[in-house]
Amino acid sequence: MTQTTAPVVAGIGTVPNGTHSVPERDLALTVIRDALEDAAVELPAVDGLYMPAPRPWTRQGFFSTHLLSRLGLPVDRSLEVSTGGTSGGHAFHAAISDIRDGSVETALVLAVERNSTIDTTGPYFDYVLKLFDAEFESPIGMTIPAAYAQSMQRYCHEHGVDREDIAEVVVKNRANGVANPEALFDDELTRGAVLEARPVADPIRLFDCPAPCDGAAAILLTADDIAASDSSPVAVAGTGYHHEASQFITNHGSPITELPAVGRAADQAVDAAGISVADIDAFEPYAPFPHIEAIVAEELGLAERGGGVDACLEGRTAPDGEFPMSPSGGCLGRGHPAMVTPLLNYVAAVRQLRGTAPTQVPDAERVLTTAEHGHVNGATATVFATEV
Template sequence: MTAAVVAGLATLPNGTYEVPERDLAGRVLLEAVEDAGVALADVDGLYLPKPRPWTPQGFFSTLLGNQFGLEIDEGTEIYTGGTSSGRAFHAAVRDVRAGTVECAVVLAVERNSVIETDDYLEYVLSIFDREFQSPAGPTIPGLYAMSMQRYRHEHDVEREDIASVVVKNRRNAAENPEALFDEPVTVEAVLDSRPVADPLRLYECPAPCDGAAALVVTTADAASETESETEAVRVRGVGSHEPPSHLLGGRDESLAAFPAVSAAAERALADADRDVDDLDALEPYAPFPHTEAILTEALGLFDRGDGAAACARGETAPDGSIPVSPSGGCLGRGHPAMVTPLLNHAAAVRQRRGESPVVDDVRTVLTTSEHGHIDGVTATVFGGEN
């Protein structure tokens, strides 16, 4: 099987943009291709998440192909909620490994600044069970508030320990020039921020924003023949899992258990011929602080119920035993959901390249993406010994 590598990437600072999605997409596409040291004519695969319903432009991938004159052999738009660009990335990796394409671009763009609140809430209601759940008016923070309550109930988790995850991620984000937040916060400030859905506070909720990212996935041999000065980073392993759950419709599991994380990571690590002890850093898709803590437990990094306390002890800090979200993650970097999986991948590649301002000597990184209430997960292992 041919080895797949990320040879180039580009990301935009998270924030608010007044230009159309096509302009943001074109910018990261051109910058990623340049970073990889390839030409547009070399691109024979284009993979992206299907834009959200409020994106004015349809048929986005074919529009980009026409705009940039891309002659592609494989192209796809995928929509699986928050895992969309994670799934698109995995599709590109599989095609490069199989020899179906040689130079794929995986791209995502999202402008949350264009959606009105009422329209967004209607969209959220549409993803819950329309017959039994939507009439009650559930929200995403409301759902995660319930899983936080369950987590604390099952394991007697201190509220301050959960807030420490936000403190860590905001501190990391302050060193990331592309992050939405550039000022650290304290545990007291987190717990004093306004309530959103009891017990979740404002600082514990991800900030939706605009963003864009693109990664060039190619073969190791092709990357070695370019004139690019940046390191091509091996995509060592990929894995995914879809448990029988749908938001509030979990089956046979607690809201504080994430079986999809365990299964997806196990498959990715097996594909990479690695185990969790080989990881130097973790860039998870964790939009709320308790989900990051539970995710580390699901990976076997900490005992059940100890993930938040481990963060409070400094074990997931950049200088801890296993740095988690060195980029700032969803809570510090900002959360354009369709782009977040690629931002995690880009962070992992930069850490392997030695370009991270907060961690160094990173060889192997695991990233995740998820949709629903951890109803589906992708896991990807980057780096390792080439």
């Protein structure tokens, strides 16, 4: 891939995951302000705005236009993306593409979500049902945990994985999240607590599920020749994307225990960065359920098929392990405002490379992140590096 300009992360802004009483607009304005301050860039320098389309229950429609009006900001590019959990990844990649081809010089990518305003047993469930096949799956009351429960069952069956061992992925990520002051939780979990929690969709239990919450994040990207001076700038070294011919667990040819979209997207990203997966120092995957993190490790070639859980048990995915996975806590330990999660992964990567992460991987120079939707049938991958 030919890259004429290497985009640089100039600034980041976040709010803690949790419950926020202010409108989404105010959360967005907060993280925008913080990203601009972090970059020492004035608002008029921004000439591109990119974001996931807010959830249907967001009170303010036409959100990006409303936000630009509030900011009094004219831009050359403005984009709202709606592709489920990959929305933030696609918005970010669109900004990267526009910077590379010179369409914009300073791009603001943001995401905001408030799940505390919606009843998860009513309108939220109606929204979820529409994600599945309307003719065959929605009428039976299919849910997202139910889809992932089927792949967890099959994963354990095919590879002889002990269901109880999968709980250790939750334990690890919850511990990582507790160390993160912006994460949702402040208490760790034991294997017993994970396995004894109330069932959600057999064999998935409560703590195997990502906790929906409110959140917001913003990232300011600039062309490399106008980036604010920094002794260790963080560059976006490579991007990738792939979508399988499938929807949730309705696959064509590939088993539900494999996630080829992740592997192919990551291959594209590391190839664009001119490196290999072996050169990555830390990983921040979009893994909403514990066996998904294990399968992601397998897709990346970090563990053999069925060996992703063992990698966790052996400490290889710990922050001080061979290939740290989710040192920020990830979806399970950090909380999961789904539209914001991809950007939270990016922020976590930037902090690792700046050396300011709450759980720091020593001497990190390259971080790989992913975003996904629908049982990882579609995935974006992004490589961040201290140099390109």
